[in-house]
Amino acid sequence: xSTQTQSTKDQRIQRRRSEILTAxxxxxxxxxxxxxxxxxxxxxxxxxxxxxxxxxxxxxxLLRAAIVDILADFRDRVPAAMEQAGSDPExxxxxxxxxxxxxxxxxxxxxxxxxxxxxxLSKEGRDEIKALEIETAEPFRAAxxxxxxxxxxxxxxxxxxxxxLLLTAHGWALKQWRLARWLDLDSYVERxxxxxxxxxxx
Numbered sequence: 001x002s003t004q005t006q007s008t009k010d011q012r013i014q015r016r017r018s019e020i021l022t023a024x025x026x027x028x029x030x031x032x033x034x035x036x037x038x039x040x041x042x043x044x045x046x047x048x049x050x051x052x053x054x055x056x057x058x059x060x061x062l063l064r065a066a067i068v069d070i071l072a073d074f075r076d077r078v079p080a081a082m083e084q085a086g087s088d089p090e091x092x093x094x095x096x097x098x099x100x101x102x103x104x105x106x107x108x109x110x111x112x113x114x115x116x117x118x119x120x121l122s123k124e125g126r127d128e129i130k131a132l133e134i135e136t137a138e139p140f141r142a143a144x145x146x147x148x149x150x151x152x153x154x155x156x157x158x159x160x161x162x163x164x165l166l167l168t169a170h171g172w173a174l175k176q177w178r179l180a181r182w183l184d185l186d187s188y189v190e191r192x193x194x195x196x197x198x199x200x201x202x
Contacts, residue, residue, distance in 0.1 A: 017055050020045050021069060024062045029109045033063055033117045064125045067114040071132035073103045079139045089147030090197060093165075096140055097196075098189050100169040105185055111173035137162045144200070153200045161200060168192050 023044035027036040038059055042049040056062045078099050085095040104111045118129055140162045147153035172179065172188055179188060 013055075016047070016051070020047070020052055020055060021062070021066050025066050025109050025113055028063065028066070028113055028117065033059075033120055038062075060121065060125070063113075063117055064121055064128070066110055067118060067121075067125075067129055068132065070103065070107050070110045070114060071129060071136065073107070074100060074136040075132050077103060078136055082139045082143065087146075089143045089150065089152050092143040093140060093147075093197070094193055096143070097165060097169060097193055100136075100166070101172050101185060101189050104169060104173045108173040108176060111170060115170070115174065133166075137166060140165055147200075151202065154202045156200050161196070165196065168196070 020041065024036070024041045027040055027044055031040075036059070038049055038052055041062065042052055045052075052062070056065060078096050081099040082092040082096040085091045114129070118126065121129070141158050144153060144156065144158040144161055148155060148158070172185070183191070
């Protein structure tokens with residue numbers, strides 16, 4: 001098989017997988033995880049049930065993949081954006097937080113689903129999610145520690161600040177129905193960063 005043929009096949013697989021996950025997330029949100037069947041997901045995605053099982057073993061695998069998908073985006077995109085921001089701790093936090101909120105804005109249904117249904121997963125699935133969350137948090141923690149060392153930030157509990165940062169980012173999905181009445185994404189990011197950074201600067 002040529003490289004181009006393999007690339008085309010990989011793209012087709014990724015596209016179909018994404019279509020299935022999108023359909024699953026929509027139905028999990030509309031009807032609840034427990035009430036949703038793989039037949040309903042297949043119908044929403046416009047494919048056969050058998051095709052779902054080629055990509056995912058069962059309904060829990062669908063839920064796990066949907067949650068992991070957004071957490072993997074955090075893990076991959078946030079550190080890359082923060083690294084490009086350079087060595088300044090505040091600049092890294094600003095870029096990292098904005099990237100978090102942008103990913104959430106792209107996938108609000110999956111973000112809410114990850115909060116609502118993550119405890120439905122097996123212990124193995126929950127452990128995978130916890131590991132991904134820790135990976136996402138670490139670049140923020142490193143930036144805060146660097147800021148304390150350089151004197152840009154006062155002596156703070158870095159883990160608690162990271163916890164608040166992540167919760168605030170997720171708040172864009174959880175409370176967007178209300179926030180959007182007076183804030184767009186840019187305003188939300190800037191105002192929340194202003195509150196956070198005022199609290200941790202010397």
